[in-house]
Amino acid sequence: LAHTAVPIDAEGPQQEPLSIDVAVAGGDQPSSAIVVSSGLHGVEGFFGSAVQLAFLECLPSSWRPPAGMALILLHALNPFGFAWRRRFNEDNVDLNRNFLLPGERYSGSPPLCDAFRQAMMPRGRGRRVAPWSARIAQLALRHGMKAFWETLPVGQYDFPDWLFFGGHAPSAAGSALERFLPRLLEGVRDVVHLDFHTGLGRWSRCELLLSDAVGATHSAWWRSHFGARHVREPRAQTGSYQVRGGLGPWLAARFPACRYRFATAEFGTYSPSRVVRALVDELRLHTAIGLREPDHPVRRRLAEAFVPRNRQWRAAALTTGLSLVHQAVDILRQPAEAELVPAMA
Ligand SMILES: [Zn+2]
Numbered sequence: 001l002a003h004t005a006v007p008i009d010a011e012g013p014q015q016e017p018l019s020i021d022v023a024v025a026g027g028d029q030p031s032s033a034i035v036v037s038s039g040l041h042g043v044e045g046f047f048g049s050a051v052q053l054a055f056l057e058c059l060p061s062s063w064r065p066p067a068g069m070a071l072i073l074l075h076a077l078n079p080f081g082f083a084w085r086r087r088f089n090e091d092n093v094d095l096n097r098n099f100l101l102p103g104e105r106y107s108g109s110p111p112l113c114d115a116f117r118q119a120m121m122p123r124g125r126g127r128r129v130a131p132w133s134a135r136i137a138q139l140a141l142r143h144g145m146k147a148f149w150e151t152l153p154v155g156q157y158d159f160p161d162w163l164f165f166g167g168h169a170p171s172a173a174g175s176a177l178e179r180f181l182p183r184l185l186e187g188v189r190d191v192v193h194l195d196f197h198t199g200l201g202r203w204s205r206c207e208l209l210l211s212d213a214v215g216a217t218h219s220a221w222w223r224s225h226f227g228a229r230h231v232r233e234p235r236a237q238t239g240s241y242q243v244r245g246g247l248g249p250w251l252a253a254r255f256p257a258c259r260y261r262f263a264t265a266e267f268g269t270y271s272p273s274r275v276v277r278a279l280v281d282e283l284r285l286h287t288a289i290g291l292r293e294p295d296h297p298v299r300r301r302l303a304e305a306f307v308p309r310n311r312q313w314r315a316a317a318l319t320t321g322l323s324l325v326h327q328a329v330d331i332l333r334q335p336a337e338a339e340l341v342p343a344m345a
Contacts, residue, residue, distance in 0.1 A: 003023050004022045004024075006180060008079050008080065008090075008173070009090075010080045010172075012079075012083035013291075013294045018083055020076055022073070023073040023075070025065055025070065025071040026065040026070030027070075030065075030187070030188055031188060031189050031190070033185060033332075034065075034069065034194075034328050035072045035073075036074070036194050036196070037073075037074035037077055037195045039077050040095050041078060041087045041197060041199075042088065043081055043087050044306045045076050046082075047267065047307045049075060049082075050314075050318060054322055055322055066329070066332070072184055077173050084294050085294050085299040085300075086286065087279060091160070093166065093167035095171055096197075096245065097164060097167070097243070098173075099174060099247050099249070100170075104244060105157075106168045109156030109159065110151045112150075113156045113162075114158075114159065119135055119138065120139070120276075120280050121283065154242075154243055162283075166244065177251075178254075181254075181255075190258065191255070191258050191259065191260045192328045193260065194265045194324055195247060195264050197265065197266045199269050199275050199305065200275075201268030203269065204267065205268050205320075206230065206266065206268075206317070206320045206321070207230060207232045207266050208226055208266075208324075210248075211246050211249050221261060249262075265321065267320070269305060269306060278301050282301075
């Protein structure tokens with residue numbers, strides 16, 4: 001396993017340097033690659049990283065990827081958030097909204113974004129803050145429950161102090177990928193990329209989320225290999241609003257000569273209300289005290305919201321995560337099969 005650490009210009013709680021770690025197995029000039037990534041959303045990385053480690057641990061020491069295949073592990077794509085137990089990076093940026101395509105602009109937000117921002121995180125010193133449930137109930141009464149899905153997870157580019165902020169420029173993680181991925185994927189024609197996430201969906205269950213940008217051919221491919229009920233189609237996720245800045249579409253556009261098959265492997269934890277509350281509470285703490293106390297109870301609750309301590313959750317999620325990676329390796333092991341599916345036009 002060849003290992004490279006790609007430094008990020010930010011420090012951890014003990015002033016330690018931070019890096020994205022890249023491990024590669026496989027011979028020279030592979031024609032296909034499995035990519036497994038973790039920690040794009042910082043604190044969620046405790047789980048994705050566990051899947052990566054478990055995968056390496058269960059392999060015999062003599063293991064090599066099948067001929068012509070490379071295995072690429074991207075560990076902690078947001079090392080800052082991972083180290084500080086935040087979902088966002090050093091600039092409060094949600095990295096999975098930051099990978100804009102050529103021609104897209106770092107501006108704009110859903111129509112109700114600012115209303116949600118002000119209602120969910122009231123500002124001003126000494127002002128009495130209504131309990132969380134009251135804040136949510138008021139928004140739901142005024143705008144309807146559907147408005148939450150059409151507003152929050154969509155991302156926004158106007159409020160750097162709020163959740164799901166996509167940034168105003170490409171992130172350090174993006175430039176890092178830009179630097180080392182082209183070398184690793186030179187000559188590669190088929191990629192299967194699993195990007196591990198947590199915090200959305202049913203307890204310990206996994207869904208493979210595909211982006212808006214994938215064509216019908218790609219989504220048929222995912223359904224036939226991983227089972228239709230595990231694959232969630234685009235649009236079903238956020239209603240009619242298109243999410244921008246996802247890592248998957250950016251990679252597919254960056255490597256047009258490749259059949260770049262990317263899915264977000266998303267594992268459910270607690271209810272959306274609990275997860276969003278944990279995010280808002282942590283953002284309020286972050287606004288108040290800045291970069292101190294990574295062990296603060298509020299940050300612990302955030303870690304719990306995304307990677308529960310519950311043993312059953314951990315065992316079930318890890319088993320599913322591992323089998324996804326093994327499945328991906330098995331799929332690419334059969335080169336003839338990959339050829340059957342024409343490249344996306
Ligand atoms: Zn995530």
